[in-house]
Amino acid sequence: MTVLIAIPARYASTRYPGKPLVELNGPDGPKTLIRRSWEAAMAVGGVDRVVVATDDDRIAGHARAFGAEVVMTSTTCQNGTERCAEVAAQLPGFDIVVNLQGDAPLTPSWFVEDLVSGLRANPAAEIATPVLRCEGAMLAKLLEDRRNGRVGGTTAVFDAARRGLYFSKEVIPHTARPYADDEPTPVFHHVGVYAYRPAVLAAYPSWPVGPLETLEGLEQLRFLENGRPVLCVEVQSKGHEFWELNNPSDVPVIESMMSRRG
Template identity: 50%
Template sequence: MTDSPAPGDTGTVIIIPARYASSRFPGKPLMAIAGPDGATKPLIQWSYEAASAVIGTQGVFVATDDGRIADAVDGFGGAWLMTPESCANGTERIAACLDRLPQADLLVNFQGDALLTPPAFVAALIDHMHANPHAQVGTIAVRCSAETFRHLAEDAAQGRVGGTTVVLDGAGNALYFSKRILPYLPEGRMPDADMPVLLHLGLYAYRRAALERYVAAGATMLETVEGLEQLRFLVAGVPVSVLVLEEQGYPIVEVNNPSDISLVEGILRQRDTG
């Protein structure tokens, strides 16, 4: 089993980190997700197809450490790169691909459980990084609708690990990311224009130097406690530029828990008919 061939042109590549041995949801990338027509595809295929819809990149790769996932990617005609089992998170997994993607100057991390991420968001993030050449890391957040906020609040009330929120400084860089809802809202208060809740999407764009610095910094207490890999950048003093966008008429829910599968399938049907 050998890696898929790397692109030859300088530019942007999209990489989807995917591991089988998740402690919260083992085998998640291979879980069957039903589309609006009832036909099922593995989660990793849904995400790969969404990433492949982005125009102007030099390739899409799944970065994995498991032959079962590589076989699934082969099965739908995708490309993959094998990475070490020792990678602690998706960012490290993408950094492990740097030597096989020597021509890539911008690497986009498209989360394998975020099949609902609009391709237009990926394109907007790439444009944001081109427009801000000094930004080393970029990511996206959306203003929570009432429906998305209720989903986050329900997860919190049931003790489930749901989405991640982010708060920003005046320059649009992340102050902090958390799996708790930030900022705190008084009971009964819904987010609005004066007090928005920003749902962070697990979509990143990195310069090569930022990935190298990330690996050199090593794991930090905050990323370990929160379970949020991007906090290592903040601890290491690497600003994370956040592009804030509006939701696309449907909640952008990730598959964090088995209970999210039916919710995502419902959103796929809603999106197809909307």
Template identity: 60%
Template sequence: MSAVVFIPARYASSRYPGKPLVALTGATGEKKTLIQRAWEAAKTVKGADAVYVLTDDDRIAEAARGFGAEVLMTSSEARNGTERCAEGVAQLASPPETVINLQGDAPLTPPWFVEALIERMRDPAVEMATPVLRTDRETLVHFVTDRQQGRVGGTTAVMRGDGSALYFSKEVLPYVGDLESPPEVWHHVGVYGYRPEALRRYAGWAEGPLEKAEGLEQLRFLENGVPVTCVPVEARGRVFWELNNPVDVARIESVLQKEGIA
């Protein structure tokens, strides 16, 4: 099965402008931009035939080419990474069987998360899939603290018994009333797998009210009746966290240093 990894990146983030070019210090003291660290993470994925950075910003494109990435320029009209992926796949000479969207703000994404997603996409009945991770106590405390302090942190997923998604939210769902005995909370990992046809259809749909309210692109699939398959993955001791706010820089750098990531 052919699979390509796209890394959508935009400069004009509403919560953190210029985020892809923010420098993160690794275990050796070397500074690398967020987009470079995301690309390096993608390059370790087994089963990916190619990795592309997708952007509409010349600054990001120049930086990406500088560290050796292949770049596809997309339009400024793309409202989210999924729409950017739809534009990207249209530029390929032949579409792959699976398109992987690895968010440019998630450099701590372990390769086995993406590999599990590629494996799940081998089922031809799956149109779109995304990994989910059962939260550990440290992550759950970060989630709850962010919301209490008015920040939007990670995204949670609520699923049916068969693993298909019921909903995704930037709130902590289900409600956590007691951190000493919390309910099971699933952290949505910012990676998606799509069929090229699903991307084409997605690009033709308008934003729905839930997508607008939450700012979560995957809700457009649910709002249009397309099942989203959740793929449980294991952290294997690795702390997973996206860079959503400036406060996350220190969190991510601490993990880079702990894990010995240069």
């Protein structure tokens, strides 16, 4: 099966305008968010092509300067999945299209590799996404964000067959008791990566935006609202910290994690 990774990147983010071009300082010096996300994509094994998908000339020019292939998409895309659908229409013939969102430079390569393997192993599944069981320290970060009114990571709940029941920017399921930093919890952090089969990706932009997607601002809820199960593939951290850049306050958090990772 041939695999395409598309990295959606837009300049006009509501919460963080210009986010893809924000520089993150790491052990290898300062690099922009979109460059670090592209490098994370290039490290994934078993991938046939990697492209940056954007509607912004500034992002496109910068990406081409560091060696990325760029696919220009329309300004009407409402989210990364719609942008990936446009990429798949321009670059047909791939069996699986991966949406590696441009705000997750700490995504380990095996998250994506395991995701693709999970979709391949489930022929009936049309969409898959990774979930990571939170330990106490990660759960504490998520809860702190919500207490301070920040939109932080997304959480997921799923059934016994690993089909997503719901995704939320609130911390679900509710759990009242405290956990030690390294103690497993019942909360799963949703990792913002998706693997799609081309047919369902092509259909997605034609579906209306439903009330849940509108309320949560989560693109994957459009699949659930249209009766398309989302396979949740559990991935392992293997000691690596994971966080997404959602707000300016996340920059020092990610820089600190990169420094510890080395």
